[in-house]
Amino acid sequence: MAEPLLYDSLSRSLQPLTASDGETFRFYCCGPTVYGPAHIGNFRTFVIQDLLRRVVEASGLKTKHVRNITDVDDKTIRQSQTEGKSLQAFTEYWAERFHADCEALNLLEPHVEPSAVDHIEIQVRLIQRLIDKGNAYVAEDGSVYFRVTSFADYGKLSRLHEREITTAPAGTLQSDDEYDRESAADFALWKAHKEEDGPNAWPSPWGKGRPGWHLECSAMSMEYLGESFDLHSGGVDLLFPHHENEIAQSEAATGKPFSRLWFHSTHLLVEGHKMSKSLGNLFTLQDVKDRGFSPMALRYVLIAGQYRQPLNFTWDSLNAARSALRRLQQLHQSLSAAADDTSSPSPSSDWGPFQPVYDALANNLNTPDALGKLFTAAHQIERDLQASQVTREAAADLLAAYDRVLTVFGFTFDTEAAPAAAPAEVEALAAARWQAKQARDFARADALRNQLTELGWSVRDAKDGYELTPAN
RNA sequence: GGCGCGGUAGCCAAGUGGUAAGGCACGGGUCUGCAAAACCUGUAUUCACCGGUUCGAAUCCGGUCCGCGCCUCCA
Numbered sequence: 001m002a003e004p005l006l007y008d009s010l011s012r013s014l015q016p017l018t019a020s021d022g023e024t025f026r027f028y029c030c031g032p033t034v035y036g037p038a039h040i041g042n043f044r045t046f047v048i049q050d051l052l053r054r055v056v057e058a059s060g061l062k063t064k065h066v067r068n069i070t071d072v073d074d075k076t077i078r079q080s081q082t083e084g085k086s087l088q089a090f091t092e093y094w095a096e097r098f099h100a101d102c103e104a105l106n107l108l109e110p111h112v113e114p115s116a117v118d119h120i121e122i123q124v125r126l127i128q129r130l131i132d133k134g135n136a137y138v139a140e141d142g143s144v145y146f147r148v149t150s151f152a153d154y155g156k157l158s159r160l161h162e163r164e165i166t167t168a169p170a171g172t173l174q175s176d177d178e179y180d181r182e183s184a185a186d187f188a189l190w191k192a193h194k195e196e197d198g199p200n201a202w203p204s205p206w207g208k209g210r211p212g213w214h215l216e217c218s219a220m221s222m223e224y225l226g227e228s229f230d231l232h233s234g235g236v237d238l239l240f241p242h243h244e245n246e247i248a249q250s251e252a253a254t255g256k257p258f259s260r261l262w263f264h265s266t267h268l269l270v271e272g273h274k275m276s277k278s279l280g281n282l283f284t285l286q287d288v289k290d291r292g293f294s295p296m297a298l299r300y301v302l303i304a305g306q307y308r309q310p311l312n313f314t315w316d317s318l319n320a321a322r323s324a325l326r327r328l329q330q331l332h333q334s335l336s337a338a339a340d341d342t343s344s345p346s347p348s349s350d351w352g353p354f355q356p357v358y359d360a361l362a363n364n365l366n367t368p369d370a371l372g373k374l375f376t377a378a379h380q381i382e383r384d385l386q387a388s389q390v391t392r393e394a395a396a397d398l399l400a401a402y403d404r405v406l407t408v409f410g411f412t413f414d415t416e417a418a419p420a421a422a423p424a425e426v427e428a429l430a431a432a433r434w435q436a437k438q439a440r441d442f443a444r445a446d447a448l449r450n451q452l453t454e455l456g457w458s459v460r461d462a463k464d465g466y467e468l469t470p471a472n
Numbered sequence: 473g474g475c476g477c478g479g480u481a482g483c484c485a486a487g488u489g490g491u492a493a494g495g496c497a498c499g500g501g502u503c504u505g506c507a508a509a510a511c512c513u514g515u516a517u518u519c520a521c522c523g524g525u526u527c528g529a530a531u532c533c534g535g536u537c538c539g540c541g542c543c544u545c546c547a
Contacts, residue, residue: 030547038547045547073545158543159475187544213545235547236476242545266477267541274541304495305485310477310540317484320496327495330510360486368486372494382511442505449507460508467508 004055004362006231007308009239009262010157014364017056020230020260024062027053028221028259030234030242031113033070034094035079037284038101040298040313041268041275045235047299047410048265048307048365050107052233054408055361066224067110069095071117073213077200087117087200101285104295106410112224116216120202123211123219126253127189127204135252139180142192142207148185151248157262158240187245188212214245221259222250232259236266265307272312288318296412297321303367303409324371328406329413331378334385335399340392352401353377361408374405422468426457430468433459 008015019025029049032038038046046067053063070076071091080090095115102109116123127144130136135150148154193201193208201208211219221232227250234243243262250258267274270281288298300321305311351358354377360370381398384390390398406412422430433448452459452468460467 032547042547049547075545160543185544233547237542237546240543245544265547267547269540272540274546276546300495301484308477309485312484314484316496320484323497324495326509334510366486368484368495369493370486372486375494379512386511437505440505446506458508461504461506462509 004059005364006052006261006263007364009264015261017052017059017061017231017261019061020228024064025056025231026064026225026229027066027231027233027263028217028225028229029065029067029110030217030232030238031067031069032098033073033075034091034098035075036094037286038098039275040283040285040288040302041235041270043101043105043285043298044268044302044307044311045233045265046102046107047105047302049233049263050105050410051303051361051365051367051408052263053108054410055365058358058404058408059362063111064225065108065110066112066114066221068217068220069098069113069115070213070216071095071115072200072210072216073116077197077210081196081198091115091117101295104285105299106296106412108410114220114224116211116220119216119220119223120211122223123215124190124202124204126215126219126222126249127211129253130189130249133252135249136189137182138206139192141180142190142209143180143188144190144206145181145186146189146245146249146252148183148187148248151252153251154185154248155244157247158244160240160244187214187241189215189249214242215249217242218246218250218253218258221246222254227254227256227258229259231261231263233263233265236264239264266310268302269310269312271314283313291315291318293318293322294325296325299410300325304371306368307365324375325411325413328374328378328411331382332399332402332406332413334382335395335402338385338390338392338395339399340396349404350401351405352398353380354401354405357405358408370409374409422457426452426455426468429455430457430459430466434466437461 004017005014006017007013017025029046032042049067053065056063069091072087076087076091080087083090127136130146131138131144134147136144136146138144154160189212190204190206191209191212192206193210197210201210221229232243232246239262247258269275270279270283273279273281275282285295285298289295297318298321301313301317302311304317304321354374356373357370357377360366360373363369381390385395429448429452433445433452436442436444436448449459457468460469
């Protein structure tokens with residue numbers, strides 16, 4: 001199986017996706033902050049990470065996938081206080097919602113999903129290590145900061161030196177709680193407890209407080225994947241400062257390279273603009289479902305663009321996705337019908353006519369190219385089937401290969417929303433029409449169809465029955 | 473201002489030197505009482521604009537215009 005290539009943000013070049021231990025590809029994904037529903041932009045990142053894992057696994061490697069839950073930060077604390085809930089009850093609720101969405105989108109569960117609150121101790125130990133090495137210092141209020149000047153490589157990921165970010169002298173920033181840093185570039189490893197944090201504080205050698213955001217990912221990734229591992233990923237916005245700071249903390253503490261590869265997905269746009277609350281274009285999976293689209297259609301939309309290009313989400317794109325998925329499903333049905341259920345496909349991991357599809361995915365996750373190749377292969381197969389040029393055995397093999405391809409894409413066909421139940425009046429009309437049709441009274445059947453149309457319902461006939469769907 | 477991404481058919485979107493994938497929508501056809509679905513099939517002499525290099529450029533170089541993102545805790 002060809003080795004997949006992926007663009008690495010650190011080296012700014014395509015790199016082979018290999019396991020440094022020769023066996024298991026170990027990678028970490030920055031997970032959600034659970035303070036509200038995840039939006040479809042978040043899911044672009046999680047879906048493409050899921051696809052990465054599926055491609056790596058298809059290439060023959062095992063994976064160890066760690067994705068954290070950020071449950072202690074300004075937002076979770078503030079919002080839980082506002083709602084008068086304990087931090088735990090609050091974050092557990094949103095974490096559950098997140099998991100439900102993930103399942104609907106057919107995301108593989110990470111092998112480990114650590115929560116920051118459950119890992120305070122290892123974070124404290126990591127901070128102590130940095131203090132001992134002189135890379136961190138305790139401020140007057142008991143907060144601990146990372147000393148950016150102590151880490152020579154600071155900025156290597158985000159090209160800081162080329163971005164003209166000046167290290168402003170301490171005290172020039174507005175935030176009143178950060179005035180005691182030595183330098184404005186220094187960032188918090190530990191935040192001393194403040195009144196507004198309520199009961200959300202943990203003990204440490206420097207007093208009560210809570211870990212800084214960047215720290216949890218360093219501590220937890222190294223805890224479960226080792227001090228050096230294969231890949232770390234997140235949205236582009238995390239490149240700086242989050243990932244830059246993670247590298248600084250981790251490598252300063254261990255003296256070893258942290259993650260070998262860095263994988264960043266570009267943001268999703270909505271109608272050409274960044275999603276934001278003020279623009280009212282922050283959509284969730286629930287919004288998608290409310291408009292009658294399946295989660296699978298969203299999954300399709302999210303991989304219909306290459307992950308390094310901005311992807312413009314529109315409601316019309318969901319329509320296109322729905323139709324496209326229907327055709328893929330149709331091919332599955334055609335192959336199932338043509339295959340011999342009694343003969344199992346020859347054991348093989350060949351992609352058969354879908355080889356170009358895998359090759360496109362292995363080429364830096366070029367999903368649009370892969371989908372193009374998928375439909376090209378589908379056309380050819382359909383043509384062969386119609387020309388009866390496919391034996392039952394060959395169809396079974398094709399079906400098996402097709403199933404493998406669908407698995408890599410993560411497409412399933414059983415999550416289409418069930419058609420809405422029709423009112424009794426509509427059901428009665430439809431039943432009457434079906435009877436008229438059976439009696440070959442087509443004039444009456446057509447009249448009844450027109451009535452149904454006026455009521456906003458369309459009826460589709462099959463051999464032995466009909467299906468009602470809301471017309472829109 | 474700095475850094476980065478991009479402008480390809482009505483919409484979405486591949487293609488990074490060899491003569492424009494694919495999806496949706498739309499037109500034609502097969503099938504079906506009709507309709508739908510399904511399948512087949514057609515649809516960009518052209519890739520924001522202007523120069524240049526080349527036998528040859530959407531693809532390389534220079535310039536111009538436009539859109540978007542990041543620039544200290546937003547995937």
